[in-house]
Amino acid sequence: MKYILLIGLILLNFSGHSQNAIIIGETTTIHSEILDEDRMLEIYLPKNYEESDKTYPVLYLLDSYYNFSHAVGSVEYLYLNELIPKMIIVGIRNTRRNRDLTPDSPELSKKHRERMGLTGGADKFIAFLDKELIPYVEQTYKAAPYKIIVGHSLGGLFNVYTFFKKPELFNAYLTISPSLWYPNELNSQEFESIFTDHLEPNRTFYLTLANENSGNMRGNILKLSGEFKNYINAHKETGLRFRYDPMPEESHGSVGLPSIYNGLRFIFKPTQYEIPKTKEEVMQQGGPDDAIEKVITYFSQLSEKYGYEVTNEYALTNLGYAFLRIEDLNEYSVNAFKANVDANPNSHDAYSNLGMAYEKLGKLQKAKDSYEKALKMIKKTEDPEWEFYQADLDNLEKKIKAKDSD
Numbered sequence: 001m002k003y004i005l006l007i008g009l010i011l012l013n014f015s016g017h018s019q020n021a022i023i024i025g026e027t028t029t030i031h032s033e034i035l036d037e038d039r040m041l042e043i044y045l046p047k048n049y050e051e052s053d054k055t056y057p058v059l060y061l062l063d064s065y066y067n068f069s070h071a072v073g074s075v076e077y078l079y080l081n082e083l084i085p086k087m088i089i090v091g092i093r094n095t096r097r098n099r100d101l102t103p104d105s106p107e108l109s110k111k112h113r114e115r116m117g118l119t120g121g122a123d124k125f126i127a128f129l130d131k132e133l134i135p136y137v138e139q140t141y142k143a144a145p146y147k148i149i150v151g152h153s154l155g156g157l158f159n160v161y162t163f164f165k166k167p168e169l170f171n172a173y174l175t176i177s178p179s180l181w182y183p184n185e186l187n188s189q190e191f192e193s194i195f196t197d198h199l200e201p202n203r204t205f206y207l208t209l210a211n212e213n214s215g216n217m218r219g220n221i222l223k224l225s226g227e228f229k230n231y232i233n234a235h236k237e238t239g240l241r242f243r244y245d246p247m248p249e250e251s252h253g254s255v256g257l258p259s260i261y262n263g264l265r266f267i268f269k270p271t272q273y274e275i276p277k278t279k280e281e282v283m284q285q286g287g288p289d290d291a292i293e294k295v296i297t298y299f300s301q302l303s304e305k306y307g308y309e310v311t312n313e314y315a316l317t318n319l320g321y322a323f324l325r326i327e328d329l330n331e332y333s334v335n336a337f338k339a340n341v342d343a344n345p346n347s348h349d350a351y352s353n354l355g356m357a358y359e360k361l362g363k364l365q366k367a368k369d370s371y372e373k374a375l376k377m378i379k380k381t382e383d384p385e386w387e388f389y390q391a392d393l394d395n396l397e398k399k400i401k402a403k404d405s406d
Contacts, residue, residue: 024072025089030136034128035100041133042068042091044075045141055144055308057087058137060129060170062101062155064091067256071150074261082314084268087148090137100125101154103161107183122161130169144308145171148267152176152256160187160224163205164194171306172204174263177212177255180220187220191231199231202239202305206263209246210255241266273298273315279326288323288332292339295319316340317353324360333357348377352389355396364400371396 025044032039042064046056061071068091078084094100096118104120137143149170151159156178163173164186180187186194205228209221225244232240243266247255276282276291285291299312320336323329337354344350355370371393378386 024069025091030132032128032132034124034132035095037095039095039128039133040093042089042093043141044068044072044089044091046079046086046088049142052142055142057085057146057148057306057308058141058143059087059089059148059150060133061089061091062149062151062158063097063153064093067091067150067152067260070257071260074257074264078261078264083272084264085271085308085310088137088141088143090133092133096121097154101151101158102182103157103184103186107185122158123165125158126162126166126169130166134169144306146306146308148172148174148264150174150176150260150263151178152259153252154179154182156180157182157184157187163203164189167195167203168200171202172267173206174260174267175205175207176259176263177208177210177252178221178224179217180224181215181217187224191227192234195231199235199238199240201237204241204267205243206259206266207242207244208255208259208263209244210250210252211248212252270302271299271310273312273318275315275318275322277322277325279328282322282326282329288329289335291319292316292332292336296339296343311344313340313344313347313350316343317349320353320357324357331361334361346377348374348381348383348389351377352392355392359396359399364396364403368393368396368400 025042028041028043029038030041031037042061046052049056059071059075061067068089071089071091075084075087075089079086099118099121101122102119103122134147147170149159149162149172151157151174153176156175157180159173159175160178160180161184162169207221207225207228209218212218212221225242228240228242228244232238232242245259245262245266247258250258273295276285282288282291285294295312295315299310299315302310316336316339320333320340323333323336334354334357337350337357340347340350341354351370352374355367355374358364358367358370371389375386375389375393378389
């Protein structure tokens with residue numbers, strides 16, 4: 001009996017521990033006067049959001065019911081691999097999807113009109129985003145001015161329409177297999193007739209297409225791609241960035257995840273700095289210290305352009321390692337890693353890399369100081385790799401003892 005009771009208590013305890021929820025977001029509701037209804041939002045905030053004094057780019061996600069979980073996973077994974085910044089995700093739940101995501105279309109066939117029901121509310125939905133949702137997000141959360149909209153299918157149609165009607169509303173348009181079979185006069189016009197004045201500068205438009213074979217959707221998407229390329233060639237001063245990514249192996253449903261993953265990589269590609277890899281390349285930049293300064297200046301300008309702090313941590317880290325690989329420039333690695341610590345004083349990696357450089361240069365006590373700071377900092381996080389930092393410090397202390405005993 002005691003044995004059975006013991007097993008029961010163990011299972012009960014295990015069951016209690018196993019019920020801790022893994023939470024990726026929260027829901028909230030706002031009332032829209034423009035749409036005359038309540039709208040549910042799904043909000044993802046990046047790790048350590050509450051403790052941070054930084055602002056974050058915001059990703060506005062249409063069709064959140066279908067896309068929120070995989071969008072959060074893609075954002076976290078891409079950030080973990082140093083390809084995009086941390087960001088806030090605002091998922092917008094649908095109420096009347098066909099109404100909100102479609103522009104007015106007198107040309108819409110009777111068959112489609114009967115099947116889709118209420119349509120033509122895109123202008124109202126743009127007004128809701130512009131006048132109500134975006135101001136709410138910017139007042140409630142630590143939102144940077146940089147905004148991305150993600151739309152799939154009818155959401156992609158809405159992206160295209162919004163880009164033509166109000167391109168300044170978002171900095172980047174991630175547009176997934178847009179339903180350009182849907183007839184609309186504005187979407188069928190030439191770029192030059194729509195943007196009679198110069199397009200709002202520094203927009204980014206990413207476009208995908210799945211294995212769509214029916215109707216004129218494919219042809220209209222290819223036409224749109226051509227219009228972008230022609231406009232960019234004629235108006236380079238706008239800084240418009242565009243990429244068309246056909247994904248013929250994906251269905252209309254499955255194309256969403258790889259589109260968000262690859263689209264975010266493209267949108268934030270300018271944050272991936274090209275590091276000089278040889279001594280000749282370093283000297284062409286004016287030498288090691290000038291190369292360090294160029295990184296700092298580049299990311300300062302990029303932060304001003306994007307409207308939030310674009311981190312220079314990865315670029316300075318990579319530059320420090322580049323110096324270590326160049327025999328004549330080893331000593332300058334410390335300068336790069338010091339600059340990284342100065343720019344990113346809350347990064348355990350910055351201190352760890354500085355310690356590694358000191359160790360390689362034989363400055364063991366300075367290496368120990370940096371390793372101890374890195375270990376102390378990482379232990380305050382939930383990062384499971386703290387053991388590597390402990391091992392670095394333990395191995396260094398053995399090296400110091402061995403040197404002292406000689």
